[in-house]
Amino acid sequence: MNANISPSKQKLRRVFGIVRKETRQAWRDPSSILVAVVLPLILLFLFGYGVTFDPRFFTVGLVVEQPTPESGSFTAALSHSPYFRIETARDRRTFEAALVAGDIHGIVVLPADFAEQAYRGESAPIQVIVDGSDPNTADLVGNYLGLLWANWLEQESVGRAQPLLPTAVELQPQVWFNPEASSRHYLVPGSIAIILTMIGALLTALVIAREWERGTMEALLATPIEIPELLVGKLVPYFLLGMGSMALSVATAVLLFGVPFRGSFALLTLVSAVFLLAALGQGLLISTVTRNQLVAAQVSILSAFLPAFYFSNFVFEIDSMPWALQLISYAVPARYFVSTLQTLFLAGDIWSVILPDLLGLAAIATGFFTLTAITTRRRLE
């Protein structure tokens, strides 16, 4: 009967047959739904509500060596600040143990004559000790206390005989694209890259490694289907699953968490599709090389998931890393995708950012598929 159908039609029919079978299988397996629907919602929810760089308040131990009117007004300034919760004591040793135990973020000591010292222009009239085991928080506590001290001093100096020199140069910062500097606005777009990496690389690696592990891949190869047709047929459903999950994530981010989206959806779809191809290519390569689900899972976590988290500017700054690690980051697809996502969500269609990202992703995708083609052929010979 095949005699009356042209070869290209037969090809399409074969591919479509595999697509249909794989789609049903993916649909029935709860783990695909978990990865494509539940995981994105959990991640977006966490980045939307919980996980944030924006501090709520710091707990600080305040030691007043001798109460004076000035120490009273400084204590009031500190306790009125929304950034600080204070505990007071006369002896600093009370708080030193708490700082070691990690119960407080810092200690502020007001010596008996701190106000006079401040006016004599001596440096460090008050002592501030912070918990350096968390440098980020330590920095913030120091910065906020510095600002509070400057404001307090300015207010106190009003009405004094010898006024303090007013601040000569004032810095007026403006954070573009994210004026409130909300960490949700840049963490949520970045997390979409993590979600698609898991669907593309991890889920695909597992699904195809299972075929190799069970020997069903060899069985399929004995049929008239050719290797490229088989792989396309296997990848199409996971590509669609990934695009669906991307749409769900973007909708949740914009509608539920109020993250702005200033670019165009057409461009987002294009870049996501190319990124998914790169991630699917990586998953395919991993499964072809390992041919074992356990090892495929471990390798894709180590080579796709962790790098997407670390080497993508998602949380950690690539520019600040040693050059060898910066070099590695160029091979990580998420690096390009996170950059485009942050630009499309917060800034808009900026071609000077998106075009290089798109080319980088296309190059990586081509590389993965070429390597897969080479290894598959060699493995079968």
Add this chain to the structure above:
Amino acid sequence: MWRRILALITKELLASVRDRQTRWVVLFSPPFLLLIYAFAITQEVTNVSMAVLNQDLGREARELVSRFEGAETFERIHYLTGVAEIAPAIESQDVIMVLHLGPDFSRRIAAGERAEVQLLLDGRRTNAAQILLGYATRIVARFNETLSKGGARPPTRVITRAWFNPNAEPLWSAVPALFAVLTAMVGFMVSALAVARERELGTFEQLLVSPLQPVEILVGKTVPALLIALTSASAMLALGWIVLDVPLRGSLIGLFAGMAVYLAAIIGIGLFISSLASTQQQAVIGLLLYLVPAVLLSGYATPVENMPNWLQWLSTTNPITHFIAICKGVFLRAVPADVILRHIWPMALIATTTLSAGAWLFRRRTT
């Protein structure tokens, strides 16, 4: 009974150690990852590019710009010639920050007026922008101090001393937290597929019809996983301490006690997820579905105190939160034993609950 358990433990250990791929992935890759990622987690910002638009020809303006040029943070400084160049420089991510001094900067300082300087930051990298803003604020504050005039003195500054890590060594804060997270990954890798793999291959039924009781199977699966994970974790610990030279100031015994209970809790969760799953694929996915939120809620990337109260409460049921607290405490702050104990007992509770649930599921899921 003990002989049966011992036989199972021996078999499991041999199976893992003899498999080349497992040996490589579980024993050798975690220390390697510690070495790589320890350098990736920097909470300071360096090597970034900034731009300066200086529209003032005065000496003070040049002086302020040279303060920025002298800062090590900025690898490249671009000089702009007009306001129109600011937006393209930031949008294209050529620079992360632009310092803009208006034409009347020096004149205002000479007149004793307040001179305003604009600092424009790229909000797509908000965290880096915030850190850079802190650096810039400090540079400007120091610049202000040099501008004394007449009899008036510039205001004094607060000088902060950081205990435990006075030079803000990035590795010192990165290694303890990364060690805790990688140890969790090892614990999951050795336990997660333990049951699911056998179930998929059909060998788990054979175990269940053998004279072994579910509790014995549980012990036989937990102990080898614990031994392998402890070996790998100890290698990472030695690497962090000796090679990366992170100080270990607290009690090593306390750290190992915490590590054993932590791994028991992690393996308990791993076995529980593994027994829930009917295929390896489900086990891996289920595990990641637990691991990713657990790491995010552990205070690893962002502080636990920043979360809303109910999420903070939830994170007390997360073993990773407790072990990160122990690691940071023991490595850098030399915490006393009672603080370590405060974090050990919740992990012990989690271990007991998940391990018993796992044993119960062995039977349930087969029928």
